[in-house]
Amino acid sequence: MTGMQMVLVILSAAGATVLTRALPFLAFPAGRETPAVVRYLGQALPGAVFALLVVYCLKDVDVLAGAHGIPETIGILIAGGTYLWRRSMLVSILSSTVVYMLLVNLVF
The missing domain is CATH 1.20.5 (Single alpha-helices involved in coiled-coils or other helix-helix interfaces)
Structure with missing residues (x-):
């Protein structure tokens, strides 16, 4: 170049x-005033992104081999629980990622 x-x-x-x-x-x-469609997207997209992230994380899980998807399931439960508790996607994603990485690297 x-x-x-x-x-x-x-x-x-x-x-x-x-x-x-x-x-x-x-x-x-x-x-x-912000258009109604933009306000709607601001409310709907965070949940859609979160759902897409869950689907992407589970696409290669083989429940018939290895840990049988147990770390992934625990991570999802942690993510959902912390989101319901704190109402913060950042805290939810961060905590579930830390728990998942600990499970995968130290337990399973």
Whole structure:
């Protein structure tokens, strides 16, 4: 890659980054009410992302081999329990990940 190509790639990446950061402020300026669809997505997407994360984590689990999916099941229960307790996705995901990694590396 030539020097000019590198500069163009860096500039286009920087421009795309600035555009994606500024676009929400341009589309939804201060002082105007947020559209109902955007408010709905703000409420619905966190749960959908969480469900997608669970499905992705379980896609390669073989219940007929190894630990039979026990660490994964415990991790899911920890995630659900901590979310119901704290109502924080970050705490829920972090705690279940720590428990799962401990189970996989130290117990099973």
